[in-house]
Amino acid sequence: MKKTIVASVMAAVMLLAGALFTPSHAQSPSAADAPTFYHPVPGTYVNGWPRFTVHYPKDWLETRPRPSQVFAAAVPGPAPNLSLGIVVGVWPPPLEKFTDLSLEVHRAWATDVSLVSDKPAQLRDGTPAREVVLQGTVNGVPCAWLDLATKRSDEMVIMALESRNAKIGEDQKAVAYSLEFQPGFDEPVTVPSDVREFLDEYCSGMVAHDIAKVMSHYSERYLNSGTTKRGVEQFCRQVIGPITSLEIVVTDFVPAGDKAYLSGIVIHNGLKDFLRETSIVKRTARGNGTATRGMLLLLTDHRTFFHVVIVTFGLYGECSLCMCPGSEAS
Secondary structure: OOOEEEEOOOOOOOOOOOOOOOOOOOOOOOOOOOOOOOOOEOOEEEEOOOOEEEEOOOOOEEOOOOOOOOEEEEOOOOOOOEEEEEEEEEOOOOHHHHHHHHHHHHHOOOEEEEEEEEEEEEOOOOOEEEEEEEEEEEOOEEEEEEEEEEEEOOEEEEEEEEEEOOOOOHHHHHHHOOOEEOOOOOOOOOOOHHHHHHHHHHHHHHHOOOHHHHHOOEEEEEEEOOEEHHHHHHHHHHHOOOOOOEEEEEEEEEEEOOEEEEEEEEEEOOEEEEOOOOEEEEEEEEEOOEEEEEEEEEEOOOOOOOOOEEEEOOOOOOOOOOOOOOOOOO
16 A cells, blocks of 8 residues: 655745854855855755765756755756756665665656666765666657665665666766765754744744744745745645644854855654755844844745655655655745
8 A cells, every 4th residue: 555745845944144143063155166055066066964965067057956856957958868856855765675766756757667777886985875777758758767876864865867868878877976975064053042043933933833923034035946935925825734843953054244054954743854945144124213133034045945745655654755856836
């Protein structure tokens, strides 16, 4: 019997910033040419949590990710024939079960999907992985897919390559195998008290199903992968009902004047997922002749956006992992 999992990882609705931040990681905003989780540089992707890097050809163009992805890039062109998508999620089963998941997900949106190869693998640093190669058809176009999955505890990272009208060569495989975890950035850190208060107030608004309180944390200029404040409010109204608990755990915090960048974990109804918004800003609200300092969600990482994905995983228990394409919030 199959079980439908609703991955409502909205833990994303939080961001803050402050002027007098004292980060636990003694970091300063990076130079313009140095890639970080909040500052993308062509050819390198840095994930916030879990912290890892991926290298891809610099001439590839970053594209808007599907709802299941944290990052996407493709070969330039009006109809790219080679693309990369990176998926991060919680998936308790062992890597040996990943082949079943890969087949099931691809068969949900492609036709004539068949298994070309399936084998255990290793990343360059020796981290165990699973390589699955599939072929099939999408809208009459022959496609090949390489899904490389690796895990740390229950957190899974999937490097998903898609090639249309061509096979996936060794050069393309090298992009998938460039995945490298960076230690030292995945444990909780202490953030300034005003930041902690801001996050906790946001969480309490979500748990209380108080839309007005939740949306008061958003700037009118909020924009995330094309999603405006209005789009976020529409999304929240759809998903806020089942929320009974919400906690934000910050694992990296970088101050930058009135802004700050953060990465971390959101625990929603006992399920763990990564923080999908990465920047916050301090604001001054004026009224009745007084000025009040506070915080707002201003502009988040353009790669990520809210989503609710429903996908059949089979008998794998509760997961927050999805690989399938879907509609983006708008």
